[in-house]
Amino acid sequence: MTFAILEQADIWRLFATGLRLTAELFVFAAILGFGFGAALTALRQSNRWAAPLVIGFVEYHRNVPSLVQLLVWYFAVPQVLPAILRGWIEQNLDGFVFAIVALSLNAAAYISEDLRSGFRTLPKGQFEATEALGLSRFQALRLVLLPQAVRACFPALVSQTLSLFKATTLAMAIGVGELMYVARRIDGQTYATFAAFLVPTIMYLCCTLAIMFGGERMQRRLVATGADSR
Amino acid sequence: MKAVFAGLIIAVGCIEVAHAARLDDIRARGTLVCGVFGDLVPLGFEDPKTRTLVGFDVDVCKGVADSLHVKLELNTLSVAARVPSLQTDRVDVVAAAMGYTSERAKQIAFSAAYIQVPIPVLVLSDSGIEGFNDLRGKKVSAIRGSTPELFARQKLPESEIVTFDDGPLAYLALQQHKVQAMAISQGAGIGFRNRSERKVRFLAEVLHWEPDCIGIKLGETALLDAVNAGLGEMEKSGQLQTIWDKWFGDGTEYKLTREKKLTPLAEFENQP
Amino acid sequence: MIDILSRFGTSLLIGQFPHGPLGGIALTVVMSAVALLCAFPFAVGVAMARTSPIAAVRRLAAVYVYFVRGVPLLLLIFWAYFVVPLVTGVGTSATVTVICALVAYEGAYLGEAIRGALEALPRGQVEASRSLGLGYWSTSTYVVLPQVLVSCLPSMVNQFIILVKDTSLASLVGVHELTFSANQINAQLLTQPLEVYALLAAAYFVLCFALSRLSQFLESKIARIRSGSTGSAAVVAIAEAI
Numbered sequence: 001m002t003f004a005i006l007e008q009a010d011i012w013r014l015f016a017t018g019l020r021l022t023a024e025l026f027v028f029a030a031i032l033g034f035g036f037g038a039a040l041t042a043l044r045q046s047n048r049w050a051a052p053l054v055i056g057f058v059e060y061h062r063n064v065p066s067l068v069q070l071l072v073w074y075f076a077v078p079q080v081l082p083a084i085l086r087g088w089i090e091q092n093l094d095g096f097v098f099a100i101v102a103l104s105l106n107a108a109a110y111i112s113e114d115l116r117s118g119f120r121t122l123p124k125g126q127f128e129a130t131e132a133l134g135l136s137r138f139q140a141l142r143l144v145l146l147p148q149a150v151r152a153c154f155p156a157l158v159s160q161t162l163s164l165f166k167a168t169t170l171a172m173a174i175g176v177g178e179l180m181y182v183a184r185r186i187d188g189q190t191y192a193t194f195a196a197f198l199v200p201t202i203m204y205l206c207c208t209l210a211i212m213f214g215g216e217r218m219q220r221r222l223v224a225t226g227a228d229s230r
Numbered sequence: 231m232k233a234v235f236a237g238l239i240i241a242v243g244c245i246e247v248a249h250a251a252r253l254d255d256i257r258a259r260g261t262l263v264c265g266v267f268g269d270l271v272p273l274g275f276e277d278p279k280t281r282t283l284v285g286f287d288v289d290v291c292k293g294v295a296d297s298l299h300v301k302l303e304l305n306t307l308s309v310a311a312r313v314p315s316l317q318t319d320r321v322d323v324v325a326a327a328m329g330y331t332s333e334r335a336k337q338i339a340f341s342a343a344y345i346q347v348p349i350p351v352l353v354l355s356d357s358g359i360e361g362f363n364d365l366r367g368k369k370v371s372a373i374r375g376s377t378p379e380l381f382a383r384q385k386l387p388e389s390e391i392v393t394f395d396d397g398p399l400a401y402l403a404l405q406q407h408k409v410q411a412m413a414i415s416q417g418a419g420i421g422f423r424n425r426s427e428r429k430v431r432f433l434a435e436v437l438h439w440e441p442d443c444i445g446i447k448l449g450e451t452a453l454l455d456a457v458n459a460g461l462g463e464m465e466k467s468g469q470l471q472t473i474w475d476k477w478f479g480d481g482t483e484y485k486l487t488r489e490k491k492l493t494p495l496a497e498f499e500n501q502p
Numbered sequence: 503m504i505d506i507l508s509r510f511g512t513s514l515l516i517g518q519f520p521h522g523p524l525g526g527i528a529l530t531v532v533m534s535a536v537a538l539l540c541a542f543p544f545a546v547g548v549a550m551a552r553t554s555p556i557a558a559v560r561r562l563a564a565v566y567v568y569f570v571r572g573v574p575l576l577l578l579i580f581w582a583y584f585v586v587p588l589v590t591g592v593g594t595s596a597t598v599t600v601i602c603a604l605v606a607y608e609g610a611y612l613g614e615a616i617r618g619a620l621e622a623l624p625r626g627q628v629e630a631s632r633s634l635g636l637g638y639w640s641t642s643t644y645v646v647l648p649q650v651l652v653s654c655l656p657s658m659v660n661q662f663i664i665l666v667k668d669t670s671l672a673s674l675v676g677v678h679e680l681t682f683s684a685n686q687i688n689a690q691l692l693t694q695p696l697e698v699y700a701l702l703a704a705a706y707f708v709l710c711f712a713l714s715r716l717s718q719f720l721e722s723k724i725a726r727i728r729s730g731s732t733g734s735a736a737v738v739a740i741a742e743a744i
Contacts, residue, residue: 059707063663063714065666065668065706066667067671067673068681068702068703072702072703075696076695076696076700162571166574168574169574169576172576180576180580184580193585194585197581197584200577205572208571209568212572
């Protein structure tokens with residue numbers, strides 16, 4: 001068991017690039033995942049024809065392992081595209097982009113389900129009340145319904161955020177140089193296995209505990225403000 | 231904390247001493263546990279018809295087990311798991327394109343080299359890439375934890391090396407233009423090239439000539455000597471040549487001649 | 503695709519069995535089942551520790567749960583596979599190491615689900631049983647756990663689905679489960695990743711979708727049996743916890 005490698009600046013530079021890529025994967029996938037998840041919920045609620053499609057989308061992502069989804073996006077999906085599009089993808093997109101696509105769609109499927117159950121907790125009278133007040137559908141959603149729905153399913157959304165952060169590790173399977181990839185690389189080069197895995201474990205724990213405790217704090221504040229407004 | 235680590239190190243040391251006579255263990259249980267690849271044609275892979283593991287390294291293992299007069303038990307390993315599996319006694323020996331490097335020699339012991347193969351670079355046939363100079367700024371795939379990865383990083387410092395967990399994935403990345411080249415040992419590389427219907431070709435330059443040995447846990451000198459003796463017998467009886475011809479010879483798609491016979495490790499030990 | 507199935511179907515289903523070790527879908531299911539069975543008593547222990555009357559036990563269990571939930575499963579598997587054997591000097595097969603990692607992981611998640619059910623049980627039940635003169639252990643064994651475990655049944659099936667999906671990570675340390683089998687087929691064919699990965703995704707989908715229907719069936723059945731009683735509240739509570 002040797003920690004000598006931790007005295008090398010190069011090793012820390014590698015860890016830092018890995019951590020940065022992990023953070024980028026997470027932030028992009030989270031923004032897209034939440035946006036797309038909300039869109040899916042709206043689509044399912046508003047359009048009778050879209051509902052079965054959304055259900056199929058959600059079931060696919062719930063019943064196939066994330067790793068397999070990632071492999072499908074990276075190695076299989078480009079094969080069904082027309083040659084011109086495929087050529088452009090090959091030229092311009094790397095594993096990083098595919099990882100974001102796969103991770104965000106997976107997160108979107110779960111988030112849309114959570115939001116839907118959040119909306120279901122709202123009494124029907126709420127919507128009628130917004131109509132009576134003369135709010136447009138969009139205004140009603142943005143100002144009245146969405147904040148309450150999010151509040152209702154907030155713990156679930158925090159746990160989806162946590163899952164998404166942890167799922168970024170899978171991107172190493174398609175050659176994305178995030179933190180786990182870096183750990184494996186340092187281990188392979190130096191054979192200082194313990195140190196190579198200890199450092200990323202601490203880094204991951206710092207981030208995930210921040211998400212968990214931050215989420216709990218926000219939840220408490222939401223409950224408090226929710227009680228006030230009622 | 232320090233005391234805990236010291237205690238652990240002592241514990242590890244004790245276990246190593248207790249197991250130093252691995253050869254006796256192998257004889258007592260009557261099986262040699264050999265680590266091989268499970269997904270790299272023609273070194274170690276599952277034959278779809280019989281659903282058993284076959285391949286060049288599998289046959290080498292069989293020969294070594296025979297020379298020890300014990301049965302063979304195969305254990306498939308990923309590339310990156312070879313060294314740790316030896317260190318943690320998951321397997322007795324590893325025969326899986328185990329290239330000698332001085333860095334690895336600090337972790338595990340190596341037998342004599344039973345083959346010496348080049349590590350070439352595969353590129354797409356229509357890519358116009360002719361030499362290592364053309365790979366500047368391009369992406370090169372390799373298997374995680376393999377010697378091709380190591381030598382690609384050394385010889386192609388201006389290329390981005392992208393690693394995958396197994397050979398087929400690293401190859402798919404090349405075939406789908408996700409990388410522009412792939413560093414892979416020759417045997418597996420030819421397999422990929424031939425099954426690609428010549429969509430990929432080798433560059434003339436090679437990254438390294440690699441001696442492939444059987445890997446053994448450090449300190450197991452009796453086992454090391456026995457494996458070396460077994461390999462010596464296999465070379466003398468022509469068995470190693472027969473195994474080579476079966477998997478790489480003129481009757482195969484590889485058509486490679488075996489240029490170097492069994493070579494003692496001492497010849498490489500002053501190499502990087 | 504039919505062609506791939508006829509050439510490699512058996513391999514996808516059972517691996518090298520019976521000439522060699524079990525693999526493919528069969529190993530995926532066996533690994534998940536073994537991990538769930540081993541995780542179950544552990545998870546009950548974690549849940550009881552989380553609700554224990556002793557503060558130190560509660561805190562220790564909380565640290566464990568937060569730690570496990572904070573670490574990506576893949577990292578846990580790499581620790582179990584690469585690091586722990588180096589430190590302890592004890593190495594077992596990749597399959598067993600991954601099962602151990604899954605048990606540690608599930609212990610926390612399933613434990614939280616069981617805790618949810620424990621807390622959903624009305625306090626009056628425990629108070630009534632204690633006032634009848636039963637001790638902590640008797641109350642737990644005869645009053646609390648039987649009710650909680652029945653209401654946990656659907657969530658057990660859900661955890662089984664999660665485990666089936668999580669075993670796919672074992673392919674990254676060379677365990678011959680379903681995903682690894684697919685990669686092996688890729689190694690042979692090389693030119694048909696689309697078909698191979700579509701098959702792989704379909705295999706997981708069929709397996710997990712069928713299991714999720716089973717879980718819904720169990721949920722409605724249990725809810726019906728105990729409708730009006732406290733059980734259905736517990737079921738809802740667990741369903742929300744997951």
